[in-house]
Amino acid sequence: MPIDGMSRALPHAAQTPTVAIVTLGCSKNTVDSETLAGYLQAHGVTVTDIESAETLILNTCGFIEAAKQESIAAILEAIERKRAGLVRRIIVAGCLAARYADELRRELPEVDYFFGPEAYEPIVRAVRGDACYELVGERQLSTPGHYAYLKIAEGCDHPCSFCAIPLMRGRYRSRPIEHILAEAQRLAERGVRELILIAQDTTFYGVDLYGRRRIAELLAALSRIPGLAWIRLLYAYPAHFPGEILEVMADTPSVCRYLDIPLQHISDPVLSSMRRGITRRTIERLLETIRARVPTVALRTTFIVGYPNETDERFAELYEFVRQARFERLGVFPYSHEEGTAAWILGDPIPPEVKQERLCALMELQRGISSELNRAKIGSRQQVLLDERLAEGEYRGRTEADAPEIDNEVFVRSSRPLTPGSFVSVLIEDASDYELYGTAL
Numbered sequence: 001m002p003i004d005g006m007s008r009a010l011p012h013a014a015q016t017p018t019v020a021i022v023t024l025g026c027s028k029n030t031v032d033s034e035t036l037a038g039y040l041q042a043h044g045v046t047v048t049d050i051e052s053a054e055t056l057i058l059n060t061c062g063f064i065e066a067a068k069q070e071s072i073a074a075i076l077e078a079i080e081r082k083r084a085g086l087v088r089r090i091i092v093a094g095c096l097a098a099r100y101a102d103e104l105r106r107e108l109p110e111v112d113y114f115f116g117p118e119a120y121e122p123i124v125r126a127v128r129g130d131a132c133y134e135l136v137g138e139r140q141l142s143t144p145g146h147y148a149y150l151k152i153a154e155g156c157d158h159p160c161s162f163c164a165i166p167l168m169r170g171r172y173r174s175r176p177i178e179h180i181l182a183e184a185q186r187l188a189e190r191g192v193r194e195l196i197l198i199a200q201d202t203t204f205y206g207v208d209l210y211g212r213r214r215i216a217e218l219l220a221a222l223s224r225i226p227g228l229a230w231i232r233l234l235y236a237y238p239a240h241f242p243g244e245i246l247e248v249m250a251d252t253p254s255v256c257r258y259l260d261i262p263l264q265h266i267s268d269p270v271l272s273s274m275r276r277g278i279t280r281r282t283i284e285r286l287l288e289t290i291r292a293r294v295p296t297v298a299l300r301t302t303f304i305v306g307y308p309n310e311t312d313e314r315f316a317e318l319y320e321f322v323r324q325a326r327f328e329r330l331g332v333f334p335y336s337h338e339e340g341t342a343a344w345i346l347g348d349p350i351p352p353e354v355k356q357e358r359l360c361a362l363m364e365l366q367r368g369i370s371s372e373l374n375r376a377k378i379g380s381r382q383q384v385l386l387d388e389r390l391a392e393g394e395y396r397g398r399t400e401a402d403a404p405e406i407d408n409e410v411f412v413r414s415s416r417p418l419t420p421g422s423f424v425s426v427l428i429e430d431a432s433d434y435e436l437y438g439t440a441l
Helices: 027-042 065-083 095-099 101-107 120-128 165-169 177-189 215-223 244-251 268-274 280-293 312-325 342-346 352-375
Strands: 018-023 055-060 089-094 147-151 194-198 230-233 255-260 298-305 329-334 381-391 394-398 409-413 423-431 435-440
Touching: 018 027, 027 055, 027 089, 027 120, 027 147, 027 194, 055 065, 055 095, 065 089, 065 095, 089 095, 089 120, 095 101, 095 165, 147 177, 177 194, 177 215, 194 215, 215 230, 215 244, 244 255, 244 280, 268 342, 280 298, 298 312, 298 352, 312 352, 329 352, 352 423, 381 409, 381 435, 409 423
Parallel strands: 018 055, 055 089, 147 194, 194 230, 230 255, 255 298, 298 329, 409 435
Antiparallel strands: 381 394, 381 423, 394 409, 423 435
C-alpha cells in the first residue's frame, strides 16, 4: 500500500503506459528495481528511458546522509521535469520513502505516490489501475547479462547502533530455498554466469524459516545448477559466522574464494558501543580461520570512521590493524548520525573534517597495500570474466577476487575477438593501485 495513502486522479494517457525506473543506493535496490521492471512489463507496461516515460519511479536510499541527499536531489530533478511537462507522474519508492513518508508528503506535494521497498503490486496499480496476477519471478536485469544479483533475504535483526536499515526494511525474512533455487535456475538459463548473493546479512540466512543457518547448504545447492561458473557471497556478518561456509568455499570450484565481511571497527570500546556482538580477539581469530581454511581467499571489508566514541587512540588502533591485516579489498565510510538509531543519543561530536582526514588516511594506507598485492601478480596467469569491450582488441574484466562495481578491474588486450561474458586466461604484465593489465592467452 502507499505509505501515505495518497492517490491522485490522474487519467491513463495511453493504452500502453510507459515508465522509467531510477535506482539509487545498494545492490538490494538494484534487485528490487529489476523485479519491479519485470512485474510492470508482465502487466503490459513499457519500461523505457527517462526521456520517453510518462511515469518516473525513483527507488531511493535512506541509509546514510550522503545517500539521502542523493535521493532528495533526484526527486527534486524529477519534480522539475514534471513542472516542465516532461513527465506526468512521479512515484517515490524504497527506503527513503519508508523512513520519511510524512516529511516527504508535506515537503514534496508534487510527488504522486510514496511506497516502501518491494511494493510491486501497489506500484503496478498506481501505473495501470489494476494488477492482474501475483508476482511469479518476473525480473528485468539491469546488469550486463552475464552476472546478476540474487537477494536471498530481506530486513535485519541485528541491533547495530549506527544502522537504520531495520527501521526501513523490517525484521529479517529469508526467502524459501526452493524459490531462490528456481530463480537462480531461470537466471542461468538466461545466460547468467556469475551469481552474487546479497541480503542485509547473508550468513543469517534460514534462521527465521528453518531455525538454523542454511547459507552453506544454499551455496552447495546453487553450485549444482548448470551454467553458473561463479557464485559470490556479499554482506557476511562477522558475529556467529558459520564456519561451514568455508568448507563449501574450499571444496566447490564455482563458489568464489571471495568473502565480503563488513567489520566496521576493531577497537573493543567502539565495537561494544556499535552493538556488533563481537570483540577484536574474536575478529582476529575469525580472520585467521578463514585464511587458514581457504588460503587463496580474497577478503573485502568496510570500516566506519568518526563514530562518536572513536578517539584518536582508537582510530590509531584501527589504522594499525588495517596495516597488519592487509585486506585484499577495503572500503571506508564516515559515520552518519541517523535519527531513530541507538547511537543517536551519543550525538555527533567528531567534526566532519576529522572524519574525512581519518577516511583519507585509511584509504591511502589501503592504496599502498592494494598496489603491493597487485604488483605481486605480475607474471601470473589469471582467469578473467570479461565485462565489457572498450575498443577493438581492448576489454575490461574482473578476477575471482573482484565483485562488480566495487572492486579492482583487469584491462585485457587481445589479438583475436573476445566476447563479453566469457572467461579468458590472461597473462598479467603490469599493475597499478587498483587495476591489472595483461594479454589474453
